[in-house]
Amino acid sequence: MPPPVDGGGSSSDDPRLLEGRTDDLVAWHREVVETHDDEFAAAKVLVRRLGAHVTHDGHARVGFWTPEIVEADVPPxxxxxxxxxxxxxxxxxxxxxxxxxxxxxxxxxxxxxxxxWGVVAGMRAGTRETLGSLYRLAYETDSGWETVPDPLAYSVPFGPFAPAEFYDRDRLDETRPDRKYFETLGTDGERVATTPDDGVPRVDPATSMLEIHPGTATERGSLAGLADRYGAIGEKRRAGEDLAAWERNFVGYDAIQLMPVEPLTESRTGHDFWSETGRADGELVARVARPDQINWGYDIVVSAFSAPNPALLESGRPDELVDFIAACHALPEPIKVVFDIALGHADDRGAELLSDRYVLGPGMYGKHLDYTEPTVRAVILELQRRKMDFGADGIRVDGAQDFTSYDPETGEMYHDDDFLAEMDAVVQEVAGSEYRPWMIFEDGRPWPREDWELASSYRALIEQHPHSFQWSPVTFAHNTPALLTFWATKWWRIREVADFGGHWITGVANHDTVRRGTQVDPNPGFTRSPVNPYLGGTPVETLDAAYDNAAATMLFHAFLPGVPMDFLTANMRAPWGFVRDTDDDYNVKVVANEVNVLHWQVRDRDFADDRFFPRVKALGFDSVGELRTFTAGLEAAVGVTDYDLDMVARMLSPFAHPFEDLSPADLVAYADAWMADIAAFANLEHWHEKQDESRTAFRRATREFRQDRPWLRATLREDEYFTYRHPTDGTVLYYGYRRAPPGVDGDEELLFAGNMEGVAVDVSPAVLVADAREDDNAPSIPEEGWEPALVPPDVAVDDGTATLDNAQAIVWRRTPSTSRE
Structure with missing residues (x-):
């Protein structure tokens, strides 16, 4: 039975073209083209008016770039x-x-x-309280109506495959709660790092940062839920109330990097948020729903990138994104918000929404955009500007090494650094204030070349843009601290953080590294490092401790330069994996490749918990062991059949499984159930009770230690020191000395020691200073006057000597009051 049909629209003022105003708009277009010799320069001006904008008197000014319509000779x-x-x-x-x-x-x-182009009267503008008119281009052909969505929309309440919403972006900006935050930007240098010759200030870098996946951070899985979470934390802090153990995992940072909040691709078979059922007599009937995809955020379609992902908006209103940012800015110590801009991840379905002129060909993640096409180049920059104008303080450019273009003369691809420079130069305007955001690049060039891990400097873009930051080598994707000898074999990269890391994002835990950790073979071969047995007694304990332990946290927050970044999921010691239900083609393969998640993150008691895995249980799986066996067989069959689902089903049919007659449809059903269950399993709301009072209190204290010492962000000077003890004698002991630069209040010195992996070791300032004296390159380090400054709750200090077990560390401190030498 079809669902009931709601009543039709209520507007008494039918939309109509304002011809005189439209003529003025077309005249403006001609003037722009005539006054710019360069096509790209003209396009950068024209695209500012593409989409639908509210005029000063409440009309709609609309513009579409339509090369496919013109090339098809569709009459105007x-x-x-x-x-x-x-x-x-x-x-x-x-x-x-x-x-x-x-x-x-x-x-x-x-x-x-x-x-x-057109200026249109009679369209209702959407606001926080009201859904606005929906719109798109339409033209009739012999086979029916064809439609063109607006790729520069501000709101897509029913997803990017549905018509966009005419939304009052100016009103949103005028009513944002944090206007004062932006109006004071740059006054007396506040929150500003540099002011270039053009007078537009650039936002100051953070001291430390937390990465958050909005879809699993709260029970509600929305930006509103996350805004309320930070609002409640702010109220507690202003009232002087203690935070709960789990709440501490959210604080101690002055920046948050949100995983992508852009509209996503959709499954053709599993998602249906807009489907039209008929047109007649000035009416269109459609089945609609707010999207509710499961995705980690990187499978974008590029179209409507300028709008928030409606799956993260429980009200369906873009205001939720601004409300979250305002909640961060309103905290007693304001937190900057960094957007993760993943324009290099153009999913294949994006080609259904974009002109062919956008697409160069197949790419690493679906489609490779053609950055050399002048209007495409301009549109992508405009998409970035519009998204950042929601009020972000910083921008992280995902996969900057993937922004490549084709050189017809050489027949090869090249890194389009000119385009990255254009991205870096984009000016934001929020609450009447212009600024450039804190700029962060993830760039591992020459990745994906086979020798990229050895060859990448992670400094290519810092050298081109000295104000910018890059993800460090230990923050980039391939990072497995759960394996024994990780800290020994990665020493050369850790050492580079000390030598070059003043403009690096550092730390071992992020959305990619924890996922890589869950993909590690739990039974590595002879040539692979074994799992570190000192981290925990079970796989779950081992993985949790690998990405959240005192030694690593103290190394990055209390000693090394750069901006340390943690992952909220790792802080909470919660499960994580490659979650998405948006892929019709490779969903079974993705689940098969996640087979080791069941080893690393799902215990027998987790599977037995009534809260978890209801969908795969409904399919007939009774234990996590049965699930592991089936998924292991699935992984093997997917590999040997080159992902032929018919053959996979035939291969697995004779083996134990709960399906009566295993078919490709059963495999798809299993994959869908697994993705939904693992996403729910990873929701942080389930893991509040797992939080330990002493652990979370100490992690927060470590982060606040960094906040109190922003000078630690600078690369080590010649009078500072960092090394590891060798021979190791069974323990990878990192240690080092830092000294506040002249003019810093406190004039303090710090001495760090961390047992990064291995058997317990005794350390003291005297022992470390003696070790350093054997190094001709070491500066003179004082031996007397050190006092413990940062000591984990499970570290014993006896008569100045600390016993450090695996993943434990200590920081000592000297000040002028302790007789600086």
Missing amino acids: SDVYLEVLSPPADLDPGSTNTRAVAFDRTLVALEREGEYH
Whole structure:
């Protein structure tokens, strides 16, 4: 039975073209083209008016770049703006699928070159309280109506494959709660690192940062839920109340990096958030729902990148993104917000929404965009500007090494550093203030060349843009501290952090590294390092401690330079994996490749818990052992059959499994159930009770130690020191000396020692200073006057000597009051 149909639109003022205003818009377009000799320079101006914008008197100014329509010789008179006026009471936040009748109006537009323009009266602008008119381009062909979505939309409440919403972005900016935060930006140098010759300030780097996946950070899985979480923490701190153990994992940072919050690809078979059922007499009926995909955020379609991901908006309103940012800015010690810009991850389905001119060909993650096409180049920069104008303080450019273009003369791809420079130069405007964000690049060039781990300097873009930061070598993807000898074999990269790391993002835990940890073979061969037996008694304990332990936390937060970054999921010692239900083609393969997650992160008692894995249990799996056996067989069959699902099903049929007659459809059902279950399993709300009071209190104290000493961000000077004890004698002991630069209040010295892996070791300032004296390159380090400054709760200090077990560390401190030498 079809769902009931809601009433039609309620607007009494039917949308219509304002011809005189449209003529002025077309005249502006011609002037821009005539006054710019360079096509890219002209496009950068034109794209600022693409999409739908509210004019000063409440009309809609719309613009589309439409090369595919022009190239297909569609007459200008046949191209319309299709306006769909929703019922006044339509709730864009509901994930329940229902049929809705929209009033449908076609408004003729004016064509100029490859663009269509118009100023339209009668469209309702969306706000925090109201869903606005939906819109897209439409033209009729012999086979029916064709539509073109707006790739520069500000709001897509039913996803990027549905019409966009005409949204009042200016009103959102005018009413944002943190306007004062931006209005004071740059006053007396506040929160500003540099002011270039053009007078536009650049936001100061953070001291430390926390990476968060919004979809699993709270029970609600929304930006509103995350905003409320930080709002409640702020209220507790202002009232002087103690934070709960789990709440401490959210604080002690002055920046948050959100994993991508852009609209995502959708499964053709599993998702249906907008489907049209009929048009008649000025009405269009569609089945609609707010998207609720499971995804870690990187499978974007590029189109509507300028809008927030509606799956993260429980109200369906873009205001939630601003509210989260404002909640961070309103904390007693404001937290910067960094957006993760993953424009290099163009999913294959993006080609359904974009002109062919956007696509150069297949890419690492789906489609490779053509950055050499002038208008495409300009549009991508405009998408970045619009997204950052929601109020982000910083931008992390994901996979900068993937921004490559084709050189027809050499027949090879090259790193498009000119485009990255354009990204770096984009100016934001929020609450009337212009600024450039703190710029961070993830760049591992020459990745994916086979020798990339050896050859990458991780400094290519810092050298081009000295104000920028890059992800460090230990922060980049291939990072497995659960394996024994990790800290020994990675010493040369850790040492580089000391030597070059003042403009690096550091730390071992992030969305990619923890995922890589869950993919490690628990039974490595003879040529692979074994799992570190000192980290824990079970696989779950081992993995948890690998990405969250005192020694690593203290190394990056209390000693080494750069900006240390933690991953909230690792702080919470919660499960994590490659979660997505958006892939029709490779969903079974993805799940098969996640086979080791069951070893590293799912205990028998977890599977037995009624809260977890209801979907795979409903399929007939009764134990985690049965699940591991089936998934291991699935992984092997996927590999040997080159992912032929029919053959995979036949190969697995004779073996034990709960399916009556195993088919490819059963494999898909299993993959879908697994993805949904693992995403729910990873929700941090389930792991609050796992938090230990002493552990979370000490981690917070370590982070605040860093916040109190922003001078630690600078690369080590010649009068500072960092090394490891050798021979190791069974313990990888890192130690070093840092000294506050002249002019810093406190004039203090720090001495760090960390047992990064191995058997227990006794350390003291006297012993470390004696070790350093054997190194001709070591500076003179004082032996007397050291006092413990940062000691984990399980470290014993007896008469100045600390006994450090695996993953334990200590920091001593000297000040002028302790007779500096």
